[in-house]
Amino acid sequence: MSERDTERSVSQTVRAQLALRDMILSGTLRPGERISELQAVEITSVSRTPVRLALVRLEDEGLLQAIPSGGFMVKAFSERDILDSIELRGTLEGLAARFAAERGASARNLEPLKECLSDLDQLVRQDPISVEAFSAYVTMNARFHALLTDLSGSAPVIRQIDRVSAMPFASPSAFVMAQSALPEAHNILLIGQEHHRIVVDAIENREGARAEAVMREHARLAVRNLRLALRNRTHLDLLPALALLTSAPTD
Amino acid sequence: MSERDTERSVSQTVRAQLALRDMILSGTLRPGERISELQAVEITSVSRTPVRLALVRLEDEGLLQAIPSGGFMVKAFSERDILDSIELRGTLEGLAARFAAERGASARNLEPLKECLSDLDQLVRQDPISVEAFSAYVTMNARFHALLTDLSGSAPVIRQIDRVSAMPFASPSAFVMAQSALPEAHNILLIGQEHHRIVVDAIENREGARAEAVMREHARLAVRNLRLALRNRTHLDLLPALALLTSAPTD
DNA sequence: AAACCGATTTATGTATACTTAATTTGGCAA
DNA sequence: TTGCCAAATTAAGTATACATAAATCGGTTT
CATH class of the missing domain: 1.20.120.530 (GntR ligand-binding domain-like)
Known part of the structure; x- marks a missing residue:
């Protein structure tokens, strides 16, 4: 695991999900913007496996949209x-x-x-x-x-x-x-x-x-x-x- | 990847998802039955990473239910x-x-x-x-x-x-x-x-x-x-x- | 100059080793 | 005998190495 846990007792998956959601809702990640696993890894300082799960969960939640060729984009709403x-x-x-x-x-x-x-x-x-x-x-x-x-x-x-x-x-x-x-x-x-x-x-x-x-x-x-x-x-x-x-x- | 692909051009994740869904719908996996990642791996002959994704997707779909302590169970419907x-x-x-x-x-x-x-x-x-x-x-x-x-x-x-x-x-x-x-x-x-x-x-x-x-x-x-x-x-x-x-x- | 092909790079998909947590089992003590 | 604690085992969570596919860039040819 990483050097030190900023939040003990919370899984990496959840941490990544929360961090990404915050960035989406705050507009740091703009609608339509593509977000690759690697970016998500950099952003959240969480490794690929839990990051991927977080992305899938966020897609399910409706905040992200899977791109056919791979990766996700921030969903835009009218x-x-x-x-x-x-x-x-x-x-x-x-x-x-x-x-x-x-x-x-x-x-x-x-x-x-x-x-x-x-x-x-x-x-x-x-x-x-x-x-x-x-x-x-x-x-x-x-x-x-x-x-x-x-x-x-x-x-x-x-x-x-x-x-x-x-x-x-x-x-x-x-x-x-x-x-x-x-x-x-x-x-x-x-x-x-x-x-x-x-x-x-x-x-x-x-x-x-x-x-x-x-x-x-x-x-x-x-x-x-x-x-x-x-x-x-x-x-x-x-x-x-x-x-x-x-x-x-x-x- | 495995020795030989039974279905070329289909991802392991999708293959696992289909296989598990079939078993659920056919009743091979009974409602209420717990299904662990490892079982799913054995059943589908797919490694843990794609199997886990398949399980999450099936949960999302409503056929599985996550167990708090970990793992999933086949959802039962009245x-x-x-x-x-x-x-x-x-x-x-x-x-x-x-x-x-x-x-x-x-x-x-x-x-x-x-x-x-x-x-x-x-x-x-x-x-x-x-x-x-x-x-x-x-x-x-x-x-x-x-x-x-x-x-x-x-x-x-x-x-x-x-x-x-x-x-x-x-x-x-x-x-x-x-x-x-x-x-x-x-x-x-x-x-x-x-x-x-x-x-x-x-x-x-x-x-x-x-x-x-x-x-x-x-x-x-x-x-x-x-x-x-x-x-x-x-x-x-x-x-x-x-x-x-x-x-x-x-x- | 433009187009196409190949090679390189980048990213996703997959497998697996490793870590941590939970559950179960066996033994000991009350 | 029962209850509790500790140790071991099993499974989930995580990190990462590896494989494959896609995309891009550069070079060559027409």
Whole structure:
């Protein structure tokens, strides 16, 4: 192994993966740029075997794209891709919500979600909202979406949602942060929270169609707002992975 | 490299991946069974480096599951998982259809789909349908779904659909084959074809909501029929990857 | 001057030796 | 007899040497 471990107890593979991902998300490696194994080895100071694994994992994750002739390139995303990913997640979460409503979702299972909902209520009630409260909201909102996904009880659905959410710009947190700079930010939060309330209610009452519909509306709102936010990119410091963005605004 | 190549021009990694997948799908490796790198090396006569890559790829594909302590196990699927995967694909295809309707989908782009549709028409018109025609139908149906997916023009959506369809029991072909032994098989084909016709019409007329609705109905029908088919498994010789199935019937 | 062919270089694919970690087994002590 | 600790074995993680294929550069020929 190398002379000294900067981070003990973390595998070389993971270390390389993290380092490369950071460089991609921070824009040090630009979209479209080719990255060979050897470069990755130099960059990460990790030998070829774990580096290769890291590259494959990043390809799987969607941040890299394999080049037929060998090697990888940093994947580029259009604004359309980003918006579609949000809509995609919303559609999947809609399915999850419907499954949650139609199946199990016993009172006991629902408890954590309802707790999370009331926590969110507390946070969103403040106006203006403090920085700490907003930060807590981001975390709690992510938790809400994760709990909802799990409530579906469907492994294939959970898997797909996790995959989509893993995209740095498609996670619930990313969206909330991205739209936080809009003038009507607090209103958006309130409307979103209303959606949360309705979906929990619908699940509790076994109204699958309603649960699904509200999650999709939730996503449609997100897409609309994110499109607005993308118009004036000055507000977007908070959107992770803006470095991956390439093309011009859509519409 | 090894003494002699059984298949020239194919990489060891790919060879290992194919060999392992075959063994998983054929049931030689049983669900839940642990498979270590060394076993995989013995089985495939490929050295550790490409074998490991093959294992990672198969994990990504969803056929294997990484064990925290190291190694992999063959993933087991319940009937619920299979049915959910079909519904999942239908939901995603619904989104794809809506995107296709709402966006581009110019007359020129629609041409291949309409051609495919009329090919399917020809095939489904026969009653009773010949073995060759049925086989052609399976292929053409897969093509139809692929064309529809592509028409969405949304890379993230296409990617997810491809992932789900890659599951051996969730591909359009798998479904058609699985329900082919039901008594009402030909009727099911006719209804499915009606759905195909409607979705193309809806896309052509830019009716996004209708396009989406019919694809979801298409999937709901599929789930219903597949559930029936799963009841009497004697009919299921044609369902690929039945070897992955573990639990008892749902409901 | 341009095009093609060959040689050299560079990068990926593969095999394997080595290292570290985990699991299992055997022995000893309570 | 049982439980725990230590030693040994086995497997995963890593580094690297080797092989092969692709790409580039230079030279020669037309």
